[in-house]
Amino acid sequence: YKINTAFYEAMGIKGWEALEQTVNYIPATHFKIADAKRGDIGNTSAQYAKTFFEAYKFDAVTVAPYMGEDSIRPFLEYDDKWTIVLALTSNKGSADFEQLKMSTASGRQQFLFEKVMQKVSEWGTPDNLMFVVGATKTEQLEDIRKTFPRHFFLVPGVGAQGGSLKEVSKAALTSDGGILVNASRSIIYASSNESFAADARRVAKEYIDEMKKYLKT
């Protein structure tokens, strides 16, 4: 489960109570991601890591890379937890900075998000570090997979944002899986009437069945 903390936070204290209850509802067997996009100077990032890994028992948290190494390290210091760093996100704004081109020392052109992935991958391992790579970026996903064959990618943007599960799987699946595909709005807004639970279940099951096909081949 990838829980977007903003929608809880916006309700104030009631929201944080609901967040705690939501996390407790999810069985321990299921992987729980706090989609919180945190990141600050070192001593403050340590507090954010404590928030999501200790106070709320998430397995993973999403982290923004802009402030660099000391803003990311505190998350990576937890055993058996995952740090998921924003690389190439699924939104339109990813063109503004993430996809800026810059020259490397060797004179090659490189996108900012590639530079981010390259540096950040030196701070963690494929066993405690994932990257966010949006499902709407399939044309680049294949190249990214070639450069980072062993890291898990968290892939949001399937469904409401228009990403295709098939295209994503084709571009980035590895023999171990290697992708964690997320669909949120297409499931939680499956319907708004009394059959909501059944409708949401049906849409989720469709994704699962489709994904199973790609995992087999």
Added chain:
Amino acid sequence: YKINTAFYEAMGIKGWEALEQTVNYIPATHFKIADAKRGDIGNTSAQYAKTFFEAYKFDAVTVAPYMGEDSIRPFLEYDDKWTIVLALTSNKGSADFEQLKMSTASGRQQFLFEKVMQKVSEWGTPDNLMFVVGATKTEQLEDIRKTFPRHFFLVPGVGAQGGSLKEVSKAALTSDGGILVNASRSIIYASSNESFAADARRVAKEYIDEMKKYLKT
């Protein structure tokens, strides 16, 4: 007051209750910044804006720019509120990405943080947008002020992080002021014994008296 939300969040629900109480303690005459470093895709950033501008009545919130325009716009849409975007931060990790050099269309070399400031300044105005420029970067602060003569800069890093109030003022003060200098740890850790309140007051007053001198000249 610049309130670092991470230290409240790490305490769970109790922390959010304390945050609400802290905000309510501060008189309405005083400017209140949520130092929360939020930023996500558009619909989610809108929830974060709601959190800090509506649920908690802050005047300003710090925002991370990595995800681009739609991650920042929702904050700028509030009247009489300030969006404070990370540009060049005071921490060591600012060298990792913020200070990466890239070529512009005209062939000139530009730092990522300059590119961020340039783009983001097109989305807001000097009346609803500030930039974080760390006090530890005084050698660059003067150039940044020349490029952005009208924007307020939030300048953290004076005190515990080693920034000099004098140097910062020399580099970035304008005739209207134009800088909001923040010292946190040097004040809240002024002492740890019973005289804490008096000690913190004394250190804060020293900063105020020093700043008054620079504002006069």
